[in-house]
Amino acid sequence: MADQNCLGKFPLADAPGYEEMLQCMRCGFCLPTCPTYALTNRERSSPRGRVALAKAVADDQLTFSKALKQEAYFCLDCRACSTACPSGVHAGLVMEACRNQSQAAMPLVGAAGKFRAFILQRMLPSPDLLETSMLPARLYQKLGIQWLVRHSHLLKLAPGWMEKAEGMMPELHPPLRPQLPDVVPAVGEQRGRVAFFLGCVMTLMYPEVSRQTVRVLSHQGFEVVTPKEQKCCGAPHLSEGDRETTRNLARHNLDLFMALDVDAIVTDCAGCGAALKEYEELLEASGNHAQLEAFRAKIKDINEFLAEQGLRTDGLQPVNKRVTYHEPCHLCHAQNVSRQPRELIKAIPGIEFIELNEASWCCGSAATFSLKHTTESQQILDRKLANIVTTDAELLVTANPGCHLQLAWGLKKAGLPQRVVHVTELLGMATRS
Ligand code: SF4
Ligand code: SF4
Structure with missing residues (x-):
């Protein structure tokens, strides 16, 4: 008899949507849009192939294999296939669910597992800890160590990812979150009142960008409220297969922002915006549909918001x-x-x-x-x-x-x-x- 707590070989909790996988009619419209398929020309690295792999596990025809875990993490979750699919299949979301499943089926153990848990469950959910953790990197730049490292051959000896991570680091400044005023008044005739969701990467890496976002909103006639107690949106956790921590963060942000009297919740980070809009699905089991719907309706990317309101030129x-x-x-x-x-x-x-x-x-x-x-x-x-x-x-x-x-x-x-x-x-x- 089938196990009621499982969908084939997937534990039922957070299993990929079976109806969605059934919708795939194998037409192949998604293939030309998928960057990993374009690179590999390999069916299993295509949206159609990934959905077929997951469905085989859900149908009890395949165990949760290393191949599926690899594909789940090799998928960019770029969602280009969702745009192309005539059946409404979201292969990226199916793979996102498989990442979560892979952590249950094949969890990271030892030091790697502890490090992962620290980053996802301790550091990212704590804005103070996250901001403090950037201090060594700022000193590394300020004291000229970065210059020395970049002008030596040291990085050539490091793994490729480390050299790239170092090279990608922009010039760092103190985080924006503690500096932003709680309320920035509208300039000129006020058109509304918005809350600002400041993403972790924006506050740490691009504070000047978000400063401009708030300035532009204010000059466009919006009073901007930035609650300092806001936390990470949970996008990194979704990406790394930790839906439970995303749910905890989602509950916190939802309660915080819904307590504010604002017309919209605006973000200038596309990744945060997408994650915030997905809280509705993530917290569906809470049964609080009215609140979730109201929250979803208020989340706006800055581009979406300004275009909707009409740019004052x-x-x-x-x-x-x-x-x-x-x-x-x-x-x-x-x-x-x-x-x-x-x-x-x-x-x-x-x-x-x-x-x-x-x-x-x-x-x-x-x-x-x-x-x-x-x-x-x-x-x-x-x-x-x-x-x-x-x-x-x-x-x-x-x-x-x-x-x-x-x-x-x-x-x-x-x-x-x-x-x-x-x-x-x-x-x-x-x-x-
Ligand atoms: S995922 Fe969509 S576009 Fe791709 S094969 Fe299936 S139905 Fe066609
Ligand atoms: S989300 Fe994944 S499967 Fe879909 S197009 Fe992007 S890489 Fe390919």
């Missing part, structure tokens, strides 16, 4: 730059926000906008993929860089810190001149003080 000063736009996967594929950033960029006077070929093709960042699969990540990035070169743009605009890190590093390493900026930095350049 009176008073914007010209930005005489030739720019192109790379679409973050978690904005265009996961949130269906594609038209809005282009509209905002084009609304800035003086901008010459050049459409990027394959703008919505992943850049190869994909959370920790860029460090776990450095060779494949570089191959995906090379395709992106080749497209950027043909635009002859001065600025490469994007809207997600993971893409920002990967693209800035790739451009610098390739000796290309483009500077990477967030959409709100561009709007910030156009906004008079």
Whole structure:
């Protein structure tokens, strides 16, 4: 008799959606959109192949194998296949669920397991600990040790991921979270009141970008409230197969933000926005559907929000730059926000906008993929860089810190001149003080 607590070989809790897997009619429309299939030409590394693997486990025809675990982590979760699929199959989400299952079936043990648990369950959920942990890296830069390391051959002796991680590190500044005022008033006639969700990578790596986001919102007529008690959105945990910690973080953020009297909850991080919008599904079992629906309706990516509200262009000063736009996967594929950033960029006077070929093709960042699969990540990035070169743009605009890190590093390493900026930095350049 079948075990009621299992879906085939998957424990029922957090098993991938069986109905979804059944929807796959094996048409292959997703194949040309999948970066890992394009690299390998291997069926099991395609959306269709990944769904078939997971379904075989759910049908009790296959044990939870190493192959499935590898595919779960080799998937970029870029969701390009979701956009292409006529049946509404989300292979990326199926693989995300398989990552969680793989931790149950084949957990990391020993020091590696303890390190993983510390990062996911202690460090990321604690903003104070996370911010303190960046102090050595800031000192490393400030004291000139980075300069010495980069000008020696030391990094050549380190594993490839370490050299890349070091190379990707932007110039670090004190974290933004403690510095942002609790409330920033609207400039001019007030149009509304919003809460700002400040992602971990934004506060630690790109504080100036989020400072511009708040400034732009304020100059666009919105009072901005930033609750300091907010925590990580849980995206890194979803990506690493720890749904339970994501749920804990989701409950905290949900209660915190829903207690505020705001029209919208705005974020400038595409990865955070996608994760926050998925709280509804993640906390479905709580039965609190009305609250979850209300929260979901309030979450807005900054591009989505400003385009919906209408950009106030009176008073914007010209930005005489030739720019192109790379679409973050978690904005265009996961949130269906594609038209809005282009509209905002084009609304800035003086901008010459050049459409990027394959703008919505992943850049190869994909959370920790860029460090776990450095060779494949570089191959995906090379395709992106080749497209950027043909635009002859001065600025490469994007809207997600993971893409920002990967693209800035790739451009610098390739000796290309483009500077990477967030959409709100561009709007910030156009906004008079
Ligand atoms: S995942 Fe969607 S697009 Fe891909 S083969 Fe299945 S039904 Fe077709
Ligand atoms: S999410 Fe991206 S990498 Fe994963 S199967 Fe879909 S297209 Fe391929």
